[in-house]
Amino acid sequence: MEIRISIRSFLLISLLCSQVKAFTLNNSAAASFKNDEIKINIAEIDCPNLDNITYTDLLDIAQEAANRFWNTVPTSSLELVRGSVQSVSSNFYTEQICSNSDTNNCTPNAALVVSSDILISCNNNSANFSGSSHVLAVGAPNNIDGENINGALILINDSGTFDTLSRDEQIAVIAHELGHAVGLGHSQHDHNLMYYSSVSTRYKVGEDDSDGISWLYPSGQPFSGGCGTINLVDNEGPKNGFLTFLLGVFLIIVMRKLRNLIRPNYRAF
Amino acid sequence: MFLKILSILVLTLSPTFAEFNDLTFGTGVINEHIGRFQTNRGGDTNDFDHRVYFNLGTQYQLFENISLVPEFGLLWPFGTTDDENTHKYSYFFNGHLAYSFLERYMISLGTGMYLTTIKGDGGTATLPNGDGYTSFPVPNGASTTRNIVAILGGQSFIFKKEWSVKAQVYAFNVLSSLNRSFSYTLSVQYHFGDSLWK
Numbered sequence: 192m193e194i195r196i197s198i199r200s201f202l203l204i205s206l207l208c209s210q211v212k213a214f215t216l217n218n219s220a221a222a223s224f225k226n227d228e229i230k231i232n233i234a235e236i237d238c239p240n241l242d243n244i245t246y247t248d249l250l251d252i253a254q255e256a257a258n259r260f261w262n263t264v265p266t267s268s269l270e271l272v273r274g275s276v277q278s279v280s281s282n283f284y285t286e287q288i289c290s291n292s293d294t295n296n297c298t299p300n301a302a303l304v305v306s307s308d309i310l311i312s313c314n315n316n317s318a319n320f321s322g323s324s325h326v327l328a329v330g331a332p333n334n335i336d337g338e339n340i341n342g343a344l345i346l347i348n349d350s351g352t353f354d355t356l357s358r359d360e361q362i363a364v365i366a367h368e369l370g371h372a373v374g375l376g377h378s379q380h381d382h383n384l385m386y387y388s389s390v391s392t393r394y395k396v397g398e399d400d401s402d403g404i405s406w407l408y409p410s411g412q413p414f415s416g417g418c419g420t421i422n423l424v425d426n427e428g429p430k431n432g433f434l435t436f437l438l439g440v441f442l443i444i445v446m447r448k449l450r451n452l453i454r455p456n457y458r459a460f
Numbered sequence: 461m462f463l464k465i466l467s468i469l470v471l472t473l474s475p476t477f478a479e480f481n482d483l484t485f486g487t488g489v490i491n492e493h494i495g496r497f498q499t500n501r502g503g504d505t506n507d508f509d510h511r512v513y514f515n516l517g518t519q520y521q522l523f524e525n526i527s528l529v530p531e532f533g534l535l536w537p538f539g540t541t542d543d544e545n546t547h548k549y550s551y552f553f554n555g556h557l558a559y560s561f562l563e564r565y566m567i568s569l570g571t572g573m574y575l576t577t578i579k580g581d582g583g584t585a586t587l588p589n590g591d592g593y594t595s596f597p598v599p600n601g602a603s604t605t606r607n608i609v610a611i612l613g614g615q616s617f618i619f620k621k622e623w624s625v626k627a628q629v630y631a632f633n634v635l636s637s638l639n640r641s642f643s644y645t646l647s648v649q650y651h652f653g654d655s656l657w658k
């Protein structure tokens with residue numbers, strides 16, 4: 192099966208909006224990570240223009256991005272956790288994320304494939320950022336197997352612009368790219384983190400973000416601890432609800448028997 | 461689908477109505493996950509964003525002042541959202557243990573299964589993407605989230621014994637500091653049977 196992955200970039204300036212309204216995905220397989228916890232790791236790459244940000248800072252920013260946004264969605268099981276600094280090849284600084292230039296149909300560059308979890312690196316290949324210092328970062332799952340995302344890559348543009356953002360904006364930018372890393376595309380509405388453009392007053396996820404992440408990673412209480420399932424054909428919800436209802440009826444019958452046992456002469460209304 | 465479930469629900473319960481002392485129908489407002497979502501560019505959150513909801517309930521008296529109150533509810537509009545390509549269906553099945561006092565008040569503690577089915581129409585959406593436009597896949601199919609909720613409720617009868625007002629607080633993910641959230645409902649209930657009034 193051919194899977195199309197769109198590489199998303201994040202722009203600081205505003206452009207016109209189109210009229211479509213929905214949360215979207217960034218690959219046609221509707222792929223998602225299948226493990227309960229996904230680590231966010233940092234590539235041990237020297238970034239000349241991110242000189243105010245240490246590896247620990249980046250880990251902190253990534254962790255805060257996860258905890259301020261994606262980990263807060265009440266109806267999603269997704270949990271992004273702090274990873275570690277990992278030594279990687281210098282290709283992560285110099286190469287393109289796609290081996291072709293079609294952002295609608297990216298063929299992941301084999302040299303940058305992330306084997307598991309999410310890796311954040313800085314990068315100075317301007318082709319990744321449309322040749323613009325205003326494109327702050329790109330992110331995408333670059334290791335997809337069927338409906339499974341095995342690994343995803345986030346590249347921060349080492350143009351110097353990221354360094355000048357406020358801490359809150361840096362957190363929001365990384366959180367936006369984390370959204371792409373776990374399989375989401377853009378949202379049409381500017382109150383969502385997955386809006387294409389950075390907004391300085393971005394503190395929480397929007398409804399599209401919540402719907403999107405819940406669609407990909409639905410909470411499955413009480414049985415499923417981690418990932419829920421997505422049914423691409425039919426609507427499973429009412430069936431689940433009906434089972435719960437049957438459980439309730441069973442409970443009521445048991446309680447009634449119990450009451451009759453305790454007070455056999457109790458008159459029903 | 462939901463009509464089917466509703467009819468099964470009513471059919472299953474009807475032979476045992478004699479054992480229940482009430483059947484209620486209610487409507488009101490619900491504010492889901494208070495303050496968890498950003499609602500505009502400026503950073504405001506959903507503190508007072510209400511949706512309509514409907515509920516059906518019954519009451520089964522266990523002891524003098526204690527009843528079991530099963531409840532089914534759904535949020536309205538059912539299926540349509542602001543997004544033309546996304547449909548959302550929220551509904552819940554609850555069971556409460558209710559304590560009545562002073563002949564007109566009731567407090568309850570319960571648990572429930574809160575479900576949200578999110579469905580996409582498929583296809584693609586062309587959206588801005590930094591340097592230009594990209595067509596993004598719209599999800600094709602449905603996905604359902606399931607949350608076990610804890611519910612605290614209070615109810616008071618008004619005017620006549622047929623009518624009551626009810627308030628509930630729903631707690632999601634009680635044990636998690638990160639995605640714990642609260643919803644509340646305010647509603648008016650019509651009682652077809654005798655509830656607390658002797």
Ligand SMILES: [Zn+2]
Binds near residue numbers: 387
């Ligand atoms: Zn983006």
